Amino acid sequence: MSLVLESPPIRPLPAEDEALRAEIKAFIAETLDGVQASARARSWMGFDAEFSRKLGERGWIGLTLPKEYGGSERGAFARFVLSEELLASGAPVAAHWIADRQSGPLILRFGTETQRQFYIPRICRGEAFFCIGMSEPNSGSDLASVRTTAAQNADGWRLNGSKIWTTNGHRSHYMIALVRTSGTPADRNAGLSQFIVDLQAPGVTRRPIMDLAGDAHFSEIHFDDVQLGPDTLVGEEGAGWEQVNAELAFERSGPERIYSSMALTDAWIAWLQARGDVTESETLLVGQLSARLAVLRSMSLALTERLSRHESPVIEAALLKDLGTSYEQSIPALVGEMVAATVDADVPADLLATLDYVTAISPSYSLRGGTREILRGIIARGLGLR
Amino acid sequence: MDDMLSEQFDRLLTGLGPIEQTDTLDTGPKSEAWRAIAESGFLDALTPEEHGGAGVPFSEIFPLAVALGRRLTPAPVIETMIARAILARAGHEPPEGSIALGDTGETAAWRLRDLGGRLALEPAAGGADTEFAWNGSPLRNLAVATLAARMAGAVEAVLTMTIDYALIRKQFGREIGKFQAVQQQLAVMAEEVAAASAAARLAFVDDFTALPSGLAAAAKLRTGEAALLVATTAHALHGAIGISKEHTLQLFTRRLHRWRLAEGSGPYWGLLIGRERLAYPGGSVDFVRTLADAR
Numbered sequence: 141m142s143l144v145l146e147s148p149p150i151r152p153l154p155a156e157d158e159a160l161r162a163e164i165k166a167f168i169a170e171t172l173d174g175v176q177a178s179a180r181a182r183s184w185m186g187f188d189a190e191f192s193r194k195l196g197e198r199g200w201i202g203l204t205l206p207k208e209y210g211g212s213e214r215g216a217f218a219r220f221v222l223s224e225e226l227l228a229s230g231a232p233v234a235a236h237w238i239a240d241r242q243s244g245p246l247i248l249r250f251g252t253e254t255q256r257q258f259y260i261p262r263i264c265r266g267e268a269f270f271c272i273g274m275s276e277p278n279s280g281s282d283l284a285s286v287r288t289t290a291a292q293n294a295d296g297w298r299l300n301g302s303k304i305w306t307t308n309g310h311r312s313h314y315m316i317a318l319v320r321t322s323g324t325p326a327d328r329n330a331g332l333s334q335f336i337v338d339l340q341a342p343g344v345t346r347r348p349i350m351d352l353a354g355d356a357h358f359s360e361i362h363f364d365d366v367q368l369g370p371d372t373l374v375g376e377e378g379a380g381w382e383q384v385n386a387e388l389a390f391e392r393s394g395p396e397r398i399y400s401s402m403a404l405t406d407a408w409i410a411w412l413q414a415r416g417d418v419t420e421s422e423t424l425l426v427g428q429l430s431a432r433l434a435v436l437r438s439m440s441l442a443l444t445e446r447l448s449r450h451e452s453p454v455i456e457a458a459l460l461k462d463l464g465t466s467y468e469q470s471i472p473a474l475v476g477e478m479v480a481a482t483v484d485a486d487v488p489a490d491l492l493a494t495l496d497y498v499t500a501i502s503p504s505y506s507l508r509g510g511t512r513e514i515l516r517g518i519i520a521r522g523l524g525l526r
Numbered sequence: 527m528d529d530m531l532s533e534q535f536d537r538l539l540t541g542l543g544p545i546e547q548t549d550t551l552d553t554g555p556k557s558e559a560w561r562a563i564a565e566s567g568f569l570d571a572l573t574p575e576e577h578g579g580a581g582v583p584f585s586e587i588f589p590l591a592v593a594l595g596r597r598l599t600p601a602p603v604i605e606t607m608i609a610r611a612i613l614a615r616a617g618h619e620p621p622e623g624s625i626a627l628g629d630t631g632e633t634a635a636w637r638l639r640d641l642g643g644r645l646a647l648e649p650a651a652g653g654a655d656t657e658f659a660w661n662g663s664p665l666r667n668l669a670v671a672t673l674a675a676r677m678a679g680a681v682e683a684v685l686t687m688t689i690d691y692a693l694i695r696k697q698f699g700r701e702i703g704k705f706q707a708v709q710q711q712l713a714v715m716a717e718e719v720a721a722a723s724a725a726a727r728l729a730f731v732d733d734f735t736a737l738p739s740g741l742a743a744a745a746k747l748r749t750g751e752a753a754l755l756v757a758t759t760a761h762a763l764h765g766a767i768g769i770s771k772e773h774t775l776q777l778f779t780r781r782l783h784r785w786r787l788a789e790g791s792g793p794y795w796g797l798l799i800g801r802e803r804l805a806y807p808g809g810s811v812d813f814v815r816t817l818a819d820a821r
């Protein structure tokens with residue numbers, strides 16, 4: 141309980157980490173010059189392999205990973221600065237995002253030496269893109285019920301089943317899949333394991349799924365007798381559930397759970413500033429959004445500090461994700477009504493397009509990475525209620 | 527402030543009497559409670575060492591300010607600490623007795639008023655006393671910092687109380703805390719409690735004389751939002767018993783509502799920080815980062 145409420149003093153970030161900010165800003169200003177808000181609003185759903193490779197060249201992928209595997213061995217706060225700048229500016233980071241955020245750290249922590257040497261340097265160069273294979277057609281919130289199986293054979297493992305809603309599944313090189321290696325779905329979280337699946341392997345079929353905004357960013361993937369080598373198991377056989385939960389703490393705690401509507405917020409405020417004659421209701425909404433953002437950012441920093449101490453604050457990560465996604469999800473409704481309240485104003489087309497996109501896609505904020513109800517269940521368990 | 531001092535402070539507050547007596551606890555200038563607080567030595571925590579104080583940074587008294595809210599101690603302890611430090615810096619001997627900042631502090635002997643560029647120390651009974659120049663943070667910023675921390679402490683206490691109740695009250699043959707609908711509401715309360723604590727913390731900068739209005743605004747606005755949700759949900763989950771005067775819950779919720787409206791409600795501070803944001807040329811993340819780093 142007291143864990144949930146602990147809020148360490150927030151100090152300015154270490155100077156050497158802050159120093160990174162100017163470099164990143166300069167890089168973004170140059171690379172994304174002229175990119176419109178409606179494109180920036182896609183941010184970590186925006187896939188641009190070339191952009192990712194450029195980040196890799198600068199050492200900005202795998203920032204916290206060890207140098208011996210091609211990383212930069214920087215701390216968690218340096219990574220916070222980098223993520224924050226990329227997300228706040230709406231940089232198209234989707235291609236490497238998952239590899240950088242969770243697959244790389246997962247392989248480092250649980251992988252074999254061979255796996256580390258093979259995958260991590262490629263991740264850091266922006267050459268190996270990963271996706272997360274957790275959800276299946278019949279297993280969403282109830283993740284422990286996955287039915288995809290890997291059966292051990294003479295050559296390693298044989299994979300059968302399917303995954304769905306896999307972000308970037310059709311344009312990634314590898315998937316880290318959570319599958320059953322023993323028992324049945326009735327055994328729940330026992331008997332699950334994680335594998336690195338080469339998505340070019342024979343027997344893998346991938347089909348992009350169009351989302352409601354007209355983008356094809358996630359996909360459906362089938363495994364039909366896919367032969368996996370012996371060194372594709374990550375960590376221990378049967379320890380998949382614990383590993384996935386450690387991974388989810390990383391997935392849930394970052395600034396991407398707060399900043400998804402930032403392109404819209406800033407496009408709107410820039411318009412108010414250019415237009416002038418800002419009404420009191422507009423000013424108040426600007427103020428409310430700023431105050432809430434200041435608090436969420438400080439919470440995200442506090443959580444980053446916990447992760448940097450190699451803790452796995454599962455409950456706090458769930459708590460922040462729910463607060464953060466509620467915040468970013470509220471923005472299109474609030475800003476939309478405010479924009480439309482000025483009926484005679486000449487609203488820029490790009491602001492309207494951004495509003496359209498964010499309004500349409502925002503329900504996904506509280507689904508991806510675990511739904512609101514599931515997160516609240518995790519918090520309730522932390523409170524001793526379950 | 528280290529954990530030992532925090533514990534010592536908690537013991538001091540506990541010694542003043544049970545939470546149930548908060549409505550009747552006399553903390554006036556002549557009261558025993560105030561004498562205990564004054565004798566504890568905490569009142570000069572913020573006063574610079576060269577003026578005989580402990581010179582503790584404002585950021586480090588945050589746990590004390592929260593503890594006052596958790597225990598509903600009515601005395602203006604943090605307010606008096608701030609006022610004494612201000613007076614000492616200005617070369618004035620702080621008076622005996624409690625000091626309110628502006629209109630806060632129900633039972634204070636003295637009141638420090640902000641005249642804009644100047645401060646005046648007046649006896650609560652009326653009449654002018656000392657007046658001096660002040661170019662530090664507006665007093666209202668400091669007053670809402672203390673209110674925000676009190677709210678953070680009080681919502682935490684209300685959450686604990688509500689969880690405890692949900693684990694003993696049975697309906698339909700089981701504890702109400704076993705119902706998913708109840709669990710989800712408690713989870714949201716916990717989120718708001720965490721946000722309130724982070725929000726109030728924002729206003730506890732190292733040097734209180736330089737507390738930016740934007741941080742005071744974020745702290746007051748967000749703790750006020752949390753206070754409303756937590757008070758409302760706690761009542762919903764307590765059922766009828768929470769409405770009775772005898773129950774401790776109302777002691778907390780009545781104060782939470784008073785504090786969230788005191789010294790400027792959400793819209794007052796929202797407009798203030800909104801104008802600052804609109805005057806800022808960069809993006810929102812840079813705006814809040816610059817604000818937070820001004821500590």
Ligand SMILES: Cc1cc2nc3c(=O)[nH]c(=O)nc-3n(C[C@H](O)[C@H](O)[C@H](O)COP(=O)(O)OP(=O)(O)OC[C@H]3O[C@@H](n4cnc5c(N)ncnc54)[C@H](O)[C@@H]3O)c2cc1C
Nearest residue numbers: 272273274275280281305306307504507508509510511513
């Ligand atoms: C944009 C996007 C990207 C995604 N990317 C990935 C990805 O890369 N990899 C991946 O593996 N998955 C991905 N997902 C899938 C995501 O993880 C699932 O959508 C999520 O886990 C919920 O599963 P579901 O959609 O099947 O909904 P369901 O689990 O069917 O839930 C439907 C509703 O029922 C509620 N519900 C379910 N169980 C309970 C319960 N026990 N108590 C109370 N309420 C309950 C849910 O909260 C929800 O409101 C993505 C989803 C989206 C929208």
